[in-house]
Amino acid sequence: MxxxxxxxxxxxxxxxxxxxxxxxxxxxxxxxxxxxxxxxxxxxxxxxxxxxxxxxxxxxxxxxxxxxxxxxxxxxxxxxxxxxxxxxxxxxxxxxxxxxxxxxxxxxxxxxxxxxxxxxxxxxxxxxxxxxxxxxxxxxxxxxxxxxxxxxxCQKCFEVGEEVRDLFIAKAPNYTKAFIASKRAQHYQFDYKLVAREILKKHNxxxxxxxxxxxxxxxxxxxxxxxxxxxxxxxxxxxx
The missing domain is CATH 3.60.140.10 (CNF1/YfiH-like putative cysteine hydrolases)
Structure with a gap:
């Protein structure tokens, strides 16, 4: 394989x-x-x-x-x-x-x-x-x-700090939906495939x-x- x-x-x-x-x-x-x-x-x-x-x-x-x-x-x-x-x-x-x-x-x-x-x-x-x-x-x-x-x-495996979340939301506020609060304070589970899909969808x-x-x-x-x-x-x- x-x-x-x-x-x-x-x-x-x-x-x-x-x-x-x-x-x-x-x-x-x-x-x-x-x-x-x-x-x-x-x-x-x-x-x-x-x-x-x-x-x-x-x-x-x-x-x-x-x-x-x-x-x-x-x-x-x-x-x-x-x-x-x-x-x-x-x-x-x-x-x-x-x-x-x-x-x-x-x-x-x-x-x-x-x-x-x-x-x-x-x-x-x-x-x-x-x-x-x-x-x-x-x-x-x-x-x-x-x-x-x-x-x-994947999102459940990918934890990032608040600074990464802030950078993406500054670029596009709708990227907020790509982040879910993690168990650790000021950390988030990041779905960066969602961001990739959003970019591609804009171009049909x-x-x-x-x-x-x-x-x-x-x-x-x-x-x-x-x-x-x-x-x-x-x-x-x-x-x-």
Missing amino acids: AFVDIDLGVKGVKAFYTTRTGGFSDAPYDALNFAKHVADDKKQVAQNRALISQHCQNAKTAWPKQVHGSSVCDFERVYQKPDQIAADAVVTTQAQAICLVQTADCLAILLASQDASKVAAIHAGWRGLLAGVIENTLDYFNKPSIAYIGAGI IEILDSQLCTCCDTSAFFSYRKEGETGRQITAIMKV
């Missing part, structure tokens, strides 16, 4: 995500870790990354350096310098060019045009959501028609929500909040 295909209902687009099983890495990165920025053995990471080519018939793969920001980059620029170009979203019109993001609780969001002319992958933690990474990626599309929200930490985009929680299911997914030192899974999309 290492690679799980996603049906977006768009002809000419392939999308998939990975679980943590079926790779070469040792604990605590066991087993299918794709991240080079953690302390995993680089040779084992390379072996894991090579499995993507097998799954996608040797398509090209771009590896952005994710910084929890709002920058969007063209596939080719990231492809030329893997793990070096700071970007939290990758977009392309090329065929056989895999746009992907790595996550271990943050949201992975995929976008596709209905005519399959353009695709994108977005890494959206709470900082990226606040900074506008989804909106910035949508600016690259004339009219993206479908979005897929991948595995990410059809949304497919995986409803998967990385923190609830660490047998299938890496979760930084639950595990601390751990690996990263990927969520990916390409034109075929």
